[in-house]
Amino acid sequence: MxxxxxxxxxxxxxxxxxxxxISSTGKxxxxxxxxxxxxxxxxxxxxxxxxxxFRELTLRTAEDVRFLKNIVSSHRFTTSSLSGAIEKIYIHQEAPETKPWLHHVHGLSTRLPKTRFQCTVVNRASDSEQAAGCWAPFRSIPRVTPSYVRLSELTLHGVVFTSTTELARLVDNFPTLERCTCDQLTFLDPSPVVQSRRIRRRASLTLWWCNVSRCKDMAVSVQAALAADVVAAGRRTGLDDRTWDATLQALLASVPDTFEGATVHLDGQNGNVFGTSSN
Incomplete structure (x- = not known):
């Protein structure tokens, strides 16, 4: 036999x-x-x-992006078993880097319309070096806007921003973004987000979840307010500024200072329900 x-x-x-x-946990x-x-x-x-x-791929350099782009651009790819197999692409960047390369992912997102893109940016610089550690992924390419990159999730760890408004403007640049995680960020100017300086999205807002935790010299109430500002919770729930500010302050008054951060999420298509949860 x-x-x-x-x-x-x-x-x-x-x-x-x-x-x-191949476990989804990565173990x-x-x-x-x-x-x-x-x-x-x-x-x-x-x-x-x-x-x-090919179901889940990780890109760490511009060379990784170019290599994968060459594969998905070939005629053999579109007719092979790999066509439609790539479900998620994880983008991992160290900040600051010599040359930004996130914009190169644009070519992949147009060729892989059903693929979800998740980006993680990590800054490992020490405190003495952080002043120069601001993440400017599109600084050298003004002709290409971040909205060309179809991100669904963005995670920022240890990154330095000049202001909270800069963070909000960065998030606004990704019209397909659904979730944003901000951990151990540093803001040279921790003042509240200036809403008038934010970028109006060309598409409907899809961001419904934002977590802000362990940010340098920021109380948990300030981090919760920042998370609410990033998702534009007040505007999307249809409340005027005065009503929203009063509601938010009443909510933050009940948050214990022992918490390290807060999560703000919107439930419902137009933010019909608003809720927060601690880390």
């Missing part, structure tokens, strides 16, 4: 094996290397495994 091969495995069994190996992500080797064994394994390998 001839021995069984990989091609003899029922598709359902193979699918379960691959799902167990087993190192096993991708073994799957890559298996995908080279034969055409059957290649067709079965490659979509799993």
């Amino acid at each position: 001839p021995g069984a091969t990989g091609a003899d495995l029922p598709p359902e069994t193979l699918s379960l094996i691959l799902k167990c190996l 087993h992500r190192h096993l991708k290397h073994g799957l890559s080797a298996s995908s080279l064994v034969c055409k059957f394994w290649s067709e079965a495994i490659r979509p799993v390998l």
Whole structure:
């Protein structure tokens, strides 16, 4: 009796094996290397495994972006099993970097309309170096606007901003953004966001969730107010400035100072419900 091969495995069994190996938690992500080797064994394994390998990708440099762009731009990609397989692309940037490269992702987002893009920016500079650590991802390319990059989630860790308004304006530049996480940020000017200086989005607002925590020299009530400003909670709930300010101050008065941060989220298409939760 001839021995069984990989091609003899029922598709359902193979699918379960691959799902167990590639966990969404990232705990087993190192096993991708073994799957890559298996995908080279034969055409059957290649067709079965490659979509799993490409389901979630991480880009760390401009070269990574160019390499992936060359792949998705080829005719063979559009006719292969990889077409439609890329579900998420994680963009990881160190700030500050010599040359911004996030704008290069624009070419990928236009070719992968169903892919979700998530960006994480980390600043590892010491306190003495932070004054020069402001993140300006589009500083050298004024002809290309951030809105060309279709981000759904943005995470900022340890990044320095000149003001809270600068953070709000950065978020406004991504019309498809849904979630924003701000951890251990530093603001050279921690004054409240100047709403009149914000950028009016060309598309409807999609941002519904913002977390601000452990920011330098900022009380939890100030961080909660900043999160509310970033999602423009007052305007989107239809309240006038006076009513919104009174509501927000009453809410913040009940927040214990022992909390490290706050989350503001809008529920409903037009912000019909407003809520906060601590870290």
